[in-house]
Amino acid sequence: MTQPVVIPSREPGVFRSLARVLPYAKADLPRLGLGIVIAIISSGFALAIPLTLEALVDGPLQTGNIALIWGTAGLVALLGLMEALFVYLRRVTVLTPGTRIDAKLRAAIYNHVQDLPVSFHDSWQSGQLLSRAQTDVSLVRRWLSFGMVMLVSNVITIVLGVAILFTWSPLLAGVFLLSSLPMLIFGSRFRQRFSGLARITQDQWGDVATSVEESVHGIRILKSFGRGSDALARFTTRASRGRDLEVEKGSTLATLGFWLGWIPDFALASCLALGIWLASRGELTTGELFAFFATAAVLAGPIASIGYLLALTFEARSGLDRIFEVMDETNTIVDSGEVIPPAAGKGSLVFEVVHFRHADTEPGTRDLIDGITLDIRPGETMALVGVTGSGKTTVTALPGRLYDVTGGRILLDGVDIRDISLESLRTRIAMAFEDATLFSASVRDNVLFGRHDLMDPESPDAQAILTQAIDVAEAGFVYDLPEGVDTIIGEQGLSLSGGQRQRLALARAIAAGPEVLVLDDPLSALDVATEARVESALRKVLATTTALVVAHRPSTVMLADRVALLEDGKIGAVGTHAELLATSPSYRSVISSLADTDQSPREDREVTDSTVELEIIESSGLEDDARLIRRDDEVAQ
Ligand SMILES: Nc1ncnc2c1ncn2[C@@H]1O[C@H](COP(=O)(O)OP(=O)(O)O)[C@@H](O)[C@H]1O
Ligand SMILES: [Mg+2]
Incomplete structure (x- = not known):
């Protein structure tokens, strides 16, 4: 025919x-x-x-x-x-x-x-x-x-x-x-x-x-x-x-x-x-x-x-x-003519009235990111919470310039990220995504992927970084693979489970030793117990590293110093988890919807704010921290 x-x-x-x-x-x-x-x-x-x-x-x-x-x-x-x-x-x-x-x-x-x-x-x-x-x-x-x-x-x-x-x-x-x-x-x-x-x-x-x-x-x-x-x-x-x-x-x-x-x-x-x-x-x-x-x-x-x-x-x-x-397609995300040399920064990340819309968005609709202002202090961990499709993944793509903002600016240690060379920017900011892509290479090469500076991936220095990153990401399972960290994984090698891949992707971001870690719900495929272990290990890394962490699970929210609520393209509220629970009705509703989608087994019951909170604490094994938050709250009152 x-x-x-x-x-x-x-x-x-x-x-x-x-x-x-x-x-x-x-x-x-x-x-x-x-x-x-x-x-x-x-x-x-x-x-x-x-x-x-x-x-x-x-x-x-x-x-x-x-x-x-x-x-x-x-x-x-x-x-x-x-x-x-x-x-x-x-x-x-x-x-x-x-x-x-x-x-x-x-x-x-x-x-x-x-x-x-x-x-x-x-x-x-x-x-x-x-x-x-x-x-x-x-x-x-x-x-x-x-x-x-x-x-x-x-x-x-x-x-x-x-x-x-x-x-x-x-x-x-x-x-x-x-x-x-x-x-x-x-x-x-x-x-x-x-x-x-x-x-x-x-x-x-x-x-x-x-x-x-x-x-x-x-x-x-x-x-x-x-x-x-x-x-x-x-x-x-x-x-x-x-x-x-x-x-x-x-x-x-x-x-x-x-x-x-x-x-x-x-x-x-x-x-x-x-x-x-x-x-x-x-x-x-x-x-x-x-x-x-x-x-x-x-x-x-x-x-x-x-x-x-x-x-x-x-x-x-x-x-x-x-x-x-x-x-003929031109790359719009390039180094600006005048690149400011990287300062030995502490990693403060500031969003100033940031707007973003996709080029193919219909005219007349609001910007997907419609003017967010957020000040993440050096060493602080900021969780980003919002309903599905609210633009959280998009926000995480902006600091590393996977997309350029269409309005406003993002500052890393006070410098517009567009004035920092891409190479230096992407060394200083490391990312891990929910969809963890690994390359057909050894575990070692995958984890040390972001370390261009390591000449020899088998040197003692490299080995120390590798071991630490694997520890923090709770990725010790790699030692049981047929050839340990030299096992080839990815498309041409051994297939790993979603949770295993996420842990390696997290290890990769940690091994990069960045000033700023941007994590787009990198623990979503982990079981609750492993997630809790990863989180308590992450806590040590995050104590010195600035982090923006998208959380789909209440337990991940618990990891953060402060939480920002993304709604209608704007930051609806910022504060500690406890503050927002107390003051923001929309935060409460988002958090309870997150709890509903959480995979931890639970009986059907009426969801009230305190049951949600309890659940989070139980599922994340963070009772001590929760007690601390409560005490903070009492002091605040
Ligand atoms: N290339 C694109 N062009 C237009 N819209 C897009 C494009 N990519 C994603 N979107 C839209 O952007 C919105 C936000 O997506 P995303 O940042 O992934 O949200 P979240 O991570 O909060 O679930 C979604 O509604 C999605 O349909
Ligand atoms: Mg997303």
Whole structure:
């Protein structure tokens, strides 16, 4: 079943699109040029064969000089050999430039994609990025080291050959050229249709890659919900549309091939009739007539190949367009021109009327973060509490500049974070997220991920940091793994449970030894007992480290010196847990909803503020601290 294909109208800019590869090809241009020259020389040998034939027919063949006939035949063989040799040389010459440019382009894309901000990745499908960095780059390589070289040298061969035809007989050559003109019409029709098709097809393969990527990533969910066949159906739909497009492309190319194969023969037939008539009137020697057709025969190959080479060119063009759509995306989160050198800070983190909205937010709606002001003192632990979707995760992304604020500013030790170099900022602020991503590497490398300063991850210093971080994060289970901290984990290694991964992600943030720790509910997957142990260990780290901790569980709230309530994009209330429980009705309601979602087993009963509080204290094993809070409260009253 073939779907109709809508071809978008395209601006004429093949050369401008293709020229964009030049910066990556600069160093290899001489070699590519040499490849073209060698290709032209090999065509020269091919074109010299008819010249020799003319000499043979008009010379020794007429006079019957046997020695000369052998000599000329030998020359034809030699010319053929030289042609083959130069074709070989051309292939060898253009081999390395293509692969080198390929590697440079791939590296540039990877580097750029790495560099682009989170907001870019929010809106781009990974399959589209993957296919651009893979398939499209390959298309460009194939074009550079074959399509481009052959297109240039074949066009030159055709021009040269037609010029030679004119020297045999201007009249015949003129007729040949005239009867070949319809090829231009079909060529331009082909260009219109094919270049649009090439683009749609490449986009389609990007969608197919996305399907594969998503289903591999979500394989567990697909299996557990028994939705594998739906995923397969979606994949098949996308893949068969890709197939239809390829068939469409193929048949468009075949149509052009038909005309390019047939029209030169038609031109040749017209010339044959005219040529024999001219020869019979003595206006053309037999040798010239013979050579004319031999030359025209040499040209048939290059002419017929033009269609295929144009197809390669259009594919490379849309490949480059697709690559540069990514490369043209600018990274807005960069070091400002003037970077203030990092002061030996204590880690005070201040939000000053901070606003944030996603670029794709509908106009007229309020900012997601609608002016929050928060002063986190050095060494203080601030918990951030709010209902789901209130923007807590978004707030945690701001200090490390995963997103830039759209209004107001964030100060680290009194300096606007945009005036600190990104490298230094991200060394001073470490993060751990609820969704703990680990890399396919050893436990050691994963935990020490943020320590660029450690030259040798196996040195005693590194070992001490590793051990301490694992201790605090209660991640001692790693010592029981088959190869201890050297066990490879992540996608290519041992799979860990959600709670284990969260503990390693937490260890990674702690090992970074930051001034400010930003934790987005990093303990959500832990059982209550482990969480309590992690928390009491964390307490020691947090005593000296400034921390912003998103809490989905009341027990995590207990960890904090103060709590900030995020509601309607603003900070609704700030204070100690006890203060807020006493003074803020919305805090009480958020906290009790958190308690409801807590996984600790409990009987149904009426939830009052004090039962909530009791529950929190029980579930977190923080009775002593709770007593302290109570005493503080009494003192305050
Ligand atoms: N790229 C995006 N564009 C527009 N809205 C987004 C984007 N990413 C997240 N959101 C929205 O931002 C809101 C806040 O999300 P989040 O910070 O994760 O909340 P929380 O962590 O408090 O549950 C959600 O309603 C979500 O739909
Ligand atoms: Mg969140």
